[in-house]
Amino acid sequence: MTGDTKAMLAKAEVLIEALPYLQRYAGRTFVVKYGGHAMGDPAAARDFAEDIVLLKAVGINPVVVHGGGPQIGAMLKRLGVESTFVDGLRVTDKATAEVAEMVLSGAINKELVGWIAAAGGKAVGISGKDGGMVSAAKVRRTAKDPESNIEQAIDLGFVGEPTRVDTLLIDTAVAADMIPVIAPIGAGEDGHTYNINADTMAGAVAAALGAARLFLLTDVAGVLDKSGALLSDLTPAGIAALKADGTITGGMIPKLDTCVHAVEAGCEAAVVLDGRVPHAMLLEFFTTRGAGTLIRADR
Numbered sequence: 001m002t003g004d005t006k007a008m009l010a011k012a013e014v015l016i017e018a019l020p021y022l023q024r025y026a027g028r029t030f031v032v033k034y035g036g037h038a039m040g041d042p043a044a045a046r047d048f049a050e051d052i053v054l055l056k057a058v059g060i061n062p063v064v065v066h067g068g069g070p071q072i073g074a075m076l077k078r079l080g081v082e083s084t085f086v087d088g089l090r091v092t093d094k095a096t097a098e099v100a101e102m103v104l105s106g107a108i109n110k111e112l113v114g115w116i117a118a119a120g121g122k123a124v125g126i127s128g129k130d131g132g133m134v135s136a137a138k139v140r141r142t143a144k145d146p147e148s149n150i151e152q153a154i155d156l157g158f159v160g161e162p163t164r165v166d167t168l169l170i171d172t173a174v175a176a177d178m179i180p181v182i183a184p185i186g187a188g189e190d191g192h193t194y195n196i197n198a199d200t201m202a203g204a205v206a207a208a209l210g211a212a213r214l215f216l217l218t219d220v221a222g223v224l225d226k227s228g229a230l231l232s233d234l235t236p237a238g239i240a241a242l243k244a245d246g247t248i249t250g251g252m253i254p255k256l257d258t259c260v261h262a263v264e265a266g267c268e269a270a271v272v273l274d275g276r277v278p279h280a281m282l283l284e285f286f287t288t289r290g291a292g293t294l295i296r297a298d299r
């Protein structure tokens with residue numbers, strides 16, 4: 001066999017390896033959360049858009065929920081507005097909410113729609129406000145006052161959490177063969193605009209759609225144990241244990257809480273994977289080796 005023939009066969013084997021996954025998931029929905037950190041690199045953005053268009057081309061319905069934390073931060077800095085975080089959530093006053101909506105629903109949402117178009121797909125950019133898709137309620141947080149040791153309310157301003165997701169607009173876009181691209185902004189029943197953490201938004205959308213997969217693309221290989229080794233499979237009970245023994249900390253806590261909520265509310269499985277790896281999603285999904293950490297509900 002010549003080198004050329006071997007290379008061709010290897011390509012055919014990759015396609016054949018994907019066959020059972022294609023058969024199993026054709027017509028199903030994948031919700032993909034694309035974070036703001038990953039967007040800084042144009043090559044990675046192009047790869048991401050290609051992956052999304054490829055999923056659509058093989059009969060899977062991708063629904064993209066995007067972040068934009070670093071981009072909101074940069075715009076606030078340009079405007080001279082200070083930004084602070086509590087438990088990974090941006091404290092959002094009226095001015096910050098306006099900037100968050102402008103950056104998320106305006107700049108980033110349309111940029112992503114453009115990348116998908118450049119990769120040959122048709123995307124429709126919307127926010128949770130459109131079509132009454134995502135209703136939000138104000139997030140309530142408390143913390144112990146260090147002096148009195150009394151639990152006190154912390155006001156995060158217009159930070160919301162989804163209370164109801166109406167999937168009609170998403171279903172309509174998918175039925176028209178479009179790829180929905182969703183900004184994490186919601187409308188409160190009080191008439192205010194709410195800034196929603198993008199992981200939380202993606203989890204709520206995945207649960208409402210009964211998605212086959214929720215992909216959370218981040219900047220680590222997946223969930224790591226204390227020695228730094230990748231944990232390839234987890235359940236809510238396993239996650240609770242890792243939280244209790246301090247293996248999971250920082251930004252990984254809300255991310256995994258989102259996964260637990262999504263798999264317990266109707267999403268088949270959630271995957272935390274490395275968005276810095278080119279075509280990470282395709283490698284995870286279409287190969288038997290997988291990548292990242294797969295989270296399924298406890299049986």
Ligand SMILES: Nc1ncnc2c1ncn2[C@@H]1O[C@H](COP(=O)(O)OP(=O)(O)O)[C@@H](O)[C@H]1O
Pocket residue numbers: 035037199217218219220222223224225247248249250251252253255
């Ligand atoms: N056990 C763990 N495994 C992997 N990452 C962890 C773990 N515990 C904490 N982390 C931290 O969580 C981070 C991912 O969360 P975050 O920074 O909020 O991601 P993103 O900005 O992509 O939403 C990782 O970069 C890592 O620093």
Ligand SMILES: CC(=O)N[C@@H](CCC(=O)OP(=O)(O)O)C(=O)O
Pocket residue numbers: 034035036037066067068069070072088089090100159160184195196197198199
């Ligand atoms: C309430 C809250 O914190 N909202 C986030 C929304 C964007 C986001 O979550 O973006 P990443 O996924 O890129 O971090 C924010 O204002 O930064």
